Amino acid sequence: MTEPINLIGRRGLMLVLSSPSGAGKTSIAHRLLEEDSALEMSVSTTTRKRRPGEVEGKDYQFVDYESFCIMINNREFLEYAKVFGNYYGTPKGAVTKALEAGRDVLFDIDWQGTQQIADSKRDDLVSVFILPPSTRDLELRLSQRAQDSAEVVANRMARASDEISHYREYDYIVVNHVIDIAVASIKAILAAERLKRDRQVGLTDFVKKLRTSQ
Ligand code: 5GP
Numbered sequence: 677m678t679e680p681i682n683l684i685g686r687r688g689l690m691l692v693l694s695s696p697s698g699a700g701k702t703s704i705a706h707r708l709l710e711e712d713s714a715l716e717m718s719v720s721t722t723t724r725k726r727r728p729g730e731v732e733g734k735d736y737q738f739v740d741y742e743s744f745c746i747m748i749n750n751r752e753f754l755e756y757a758k759v760f761g762n763y764y765g766t767p768k769g770a771v772t773k774a775l776e777a778g779r780d781v782l783f784d785i786d787w788q789g790t791q792q793i794a795d796s797k798r799d800d801l802v803s804v805f806i807l808p809p810s811t812r813d814l815e816l817r818l819s820q821r822a823q824d825s826a827e828v829v830a831n832r833m834a835r836a837s838d839e840i841s842h843y844r845e846y847d848y849i850v851v852n853h854v855i856d857i858a859v860a861s862i863k864a865i866l867a868a869e870r871l872k873r874d875r876q877v878g879l880t881d882f883v884k885k886l887r888t889s890q
Pocket residue numbers: 694695697720721724755756757759760764765766784785786787788789790
């Protein structure tokens with residue numbers, strides 16, 4: 677499904693997905709991007725080392741700590757946070773352009789970043805927290821990820837419950853039991869949020885024309 681033809685003109689929204697590692701958020705994000713042409717991914721900047729298979733500029737912009745600090749000082753980030761010992765941040769430029777052009781931006785960021793966006797840009801934010809169906813499921817998905825060391829996996833498992841405790845700060849909660857249903861649920865959220873009156877910035881003119889051209 678893509679967005680219905682837009683006759684009115686609207687401001688883009690920021691769709692934030694957060695979850696503990698291993699809840700299937702990355703697969704859900706890929707599906708949403710594939711199936712909805714009005715959605716684009718925000719590419720974060722990070723000081724984390726690139727994992728095998730990750731592409732510079734597509735998965736992340738990989739930088740060293742000094743460059744990240746310069747970007748902080750230059751106020752280049754919409755939000756940034758330290759997650760699992762590395763820094764991650766969302767560069768402002770691309771997001772601002774997309775929103776003004778009426779395109780929606782998908783974010784895969786943690787609860788700290790979501791809180792910062794909620795403080796600065798609440799009206800543009802739609803936040804979704806993805807929960808795994810069970811602890812066993814989470815453990816399985818984390819241990820199947822070959823890319824990280826056992827120590828990193830254990831560390832992430834320990835942090836999952838901490839991460840989950842932030843679910844109340846989100847607008848919507850989706851349990852990822854069956855990915856097709858989780859994706860369909862988020863598409864339904866997106867469809868409704870796009871129709872919110874306040875986002876339809878061309879509405880006044882549109883209605884004016886409707887009323888005067890009779
Ligand atoms: P990973 O290293 O596995 O790619 O990501 C680790 C965590 O960092 C994930 O929870 C992800 O959502 C979060 N993350 C990725 N990019 C950003 C960002 O730009 N800002 C914040 N606050 N968190 C991010």
